[in-house]
Amino acid sequence: MSASTEPRTHSDFPADFRGTILRPGDDEYDTARALYQGRAADEGPALIARCSDEDDVAAVLRYASAHNVPVAVRGGGHGSDGYAMPGGALVVDLSGMRSVTVDPQTRVVRAQPGVKLGEMDAAAQEHGLAVPAGTVSSTGVAGLTLGGGIGYLMRRYGATVDNLLACDMITVDGRKVRADATENPELFWALRGGGGNFGVVTSLEYRAHPVGPEVVAGKLIFPIDQAAEVLGKLAVHGATAPRELGLLVAIADAPPLPMLPEDVHGKPVLILVVVYTGEPDTADEVVRPLAELGRPLADLVGRTTWVQANSMLDAVAPYGMRMNLRGGYLPALTDDAVDVLLEHVATLPANPGDIYSINISFMGGAISEDVDEDATAFSRAGAAWLWEAICKWDAPESDASYDQWATTLTEAMQPHALTNGYANLSDDLGEEWRRGVHGSEAKHQRLRAVKAAFDPQNLLRFNKNIAPATSD
The missing domain is CATH 3.30.43.10 (Uridine Diphospho-n-acetylenolpyruvylglucosamine Reductase, domain 2)
Known part of the structure; x- marks a missing residue:
């Protein structure tokens, strides 16, 4: 906290x-x-x-x-x-610094740190482009990027940091510096995953890619009693899925949609959130096998725009509720890991109006295969899937029960998870976690050296903090 x-x-x-x-x-x-x-x-x-x-x-x-x-x-x-x-x-x-510009010829997008993801998506889509980034339109692009950046395009085009071309940054002593592949390259390496530890980033330049404007996206909703079966089949099916398929699995309460049976409204269901950015005419051969993994209650997948597809999760991500967040990488989507997640759904301390979602993101493709682990501070070594549990509530008296639930789930998932992870998709779990989240000890020490060079007094300490290296 x-x-x-x-x-x-x-x-x-x-x-x-x-x-x-x-x-x-x-x-x-x-x-x-x-x-x-x-x-x-x-x-x-x-x-x-x-x-x-x-x-x-x-x-x-x-x-x-x-x-x-x-x-x-x-x-x-x-x-x-x-x-x-x-x-x-x-x-x-920095919330007032919200300029975003797009060069359609070079496919470079430049954004200030107050820009929200939805704003960047809208600006890039005016030119048929998109920057690989997150999945909730109210997310700030700067924090998302500096932590790594994952979303529906990561399998096709990599993490956000894999598409970051340059940053402008103000150092703690007030100097403006630029970081890219040739100017301050060690700082540029650290900024791609090391968060806001090194200075205040005032602009970010990205490589954008042709996406949409029409994509095929939506939700496949399955009964919760099919969850283990569907996820077991999905673990096998994922090995042959095309890179154009972005997929997030959510275990959450069913919304009161008219096409869903009333007896599942407000009850846990399994939701496959599908985004296919290949040619729309070829989508059926990719999406149909996903529906056939089980017997869905509803198939809500269809043609839509990229901007609409990339804001599907906004309804379950309201601003201002009390919350906690846990998550980690999985080397495989095993039956045992799935069982742990499903078992903990039943023990949620949910009250009316509270929101929860246990998510599993499908990695592989560009984010896992195209970039060397040591190329950026952001770690992805060995990760095939990413699990995430987010809980949101209003009553302060619920803090302790939700935090205990999250701790219990995290401990139960540890035998199935990797020690590296995606820092943005977990609350800060302490020094040992921070030492491991970027991967190897060598990477951690490299980050500490960059921190010492740019913020030796650790004035930028309100973050998932990297302690500056010392000469001791």
């Missing part, structure tokens, strides 16, 4: 800051500190510096560095830990 720091009023905040300064009691303060993680609202920051440009970012960081004040960074505000608005902290708020 979000960390706190000692309160400080920052009455000496720099006069050359041209953005908006918000303190507790100001009219826009509570709106500005609202995050995807509702638990972060329990205690507010001391000052929110809403930046208008890179110069504002540099001014805040120079001030923080001069006073040895730790800094939190808010981009899209979608992180599950609530690190973007720690209690009592100084916050660099």
